[in-house]
Amino acid sequence: MKENKLSILTKGIIRENPTLVLVLGTCPSIAKSNSLFNALGLGLCTAIVLVLSNIMISALRKVIPDKVRIPCYILIIASFVTIIQMLVHAYLPDLYDSLGAFIALIVVNCIILGRAEMFASKNPVGDSALDGLGMGLGFTLSLTCMALIREVFGAGQFFGIDLPFFSTYNFPILQKTFGGFLVFGIMIAVVGLISKGKAPYKKSFGCEGCPNASICNVAAGQSACGGKDEVKEGGEAQ
Amino acid sequence: MKEILLIIFAAVFANNYVLTKTLGICPFLGVSKQFQQAAGMGVAVTFVMVLATAATWPIQYYVLNPLNIGYLQTIVFILVIAALVQFVEITLKRFIPGLHKSLGIYLPLITTNCAVLDVAIANITNETAFLPSLFNSLGAGIGFLLAMILFAGVRTRLDQNTNVPKAFRGLPITLAAAAIVSLSFMAFSLK
Structure with missing residues (x-):
């Protein structure tokens, strides 16, 4: 039983990584993986919203009528996003300025609505919290990996600190939208290569992941x- | 007139939602397999963007601000957009079945499209007046349509190509192609 709980947590981090395997939440991953600060900040904000909304939706899963469940989920998610938005605005103004509208846009992040629909609406509260935590950490992890590549090779920096070799020889284009698409594509290809094509991303590119x-x-x-x-x-x- | 053109041009090219701001990537990747579907989705998004701005702008300035509940912006906007999309779908189905047949199936997908929400929020954050906001949304929608159509053309060629390395087949090569298409839009946003 304990192993089972552990696998709920870890599947979101590696085996069913929401960004690289399920290919959900692509917009923030491409837009805000330009620096490690942004990536870590946005990843953790999303993870917190994901855990809280998963808990809430799972607790209310027997109360919410099936026909209006999507608006209900959106309302719950939007409430938590507003709370996080206000907290970040108050205590981390730097992060708030650099993320801009992307904190509000956590509402429409497919990962959160996707997990609500696929997992939280069918499973007990504890499991849903673990699932949310795993998926949130997985999102943060893949976002941070992309940001590491884009910041080190694109700006020659690590968390804003200049690196000796890379600050002279770097490719600023990786910091632009171009780099976002390219690094994301390459990382998905690498994941496909490592898993020998067994990663289910091809299926989720259709309707399953939507x-x-x-x-x-x-x-x-x-x-x-x-x-x-x-x-x-x-x-x-x- | 000149200002309106400027707003639309800036929203279509310099601040293209898909290729410069990277918003609305899900429909951009998912619906761009065929030219006709891509165009349909683009038109539907343009339609909803303008409608959403027309609905959310008055709500922000005549309801939320006077009541000092501006912090409820995110919740109210997403609900208004979701309700609006449903309403439009039902209305089209009832009164203009022809249009519903071609656009209707795209409408539910747009509810959670981040580009639509971002346009509504950006018009408030930038403190744009009502009419310029509408034109900004129109431009953003046309920019989305343009990106969809361009990319649908690229993808029909891409899918015929069999020389792609195995690991890159499917999504990765599509993203790499999107990267190159976005390169062409960088020229508009360079300062």
């Missing part, structure tokens, strides 16, 4: 994104 799967008309054969994958864990197939 938190909107349950409201999208997959069953009617006209899914909006043209994905024909069957929704395995989403609401439609239950």
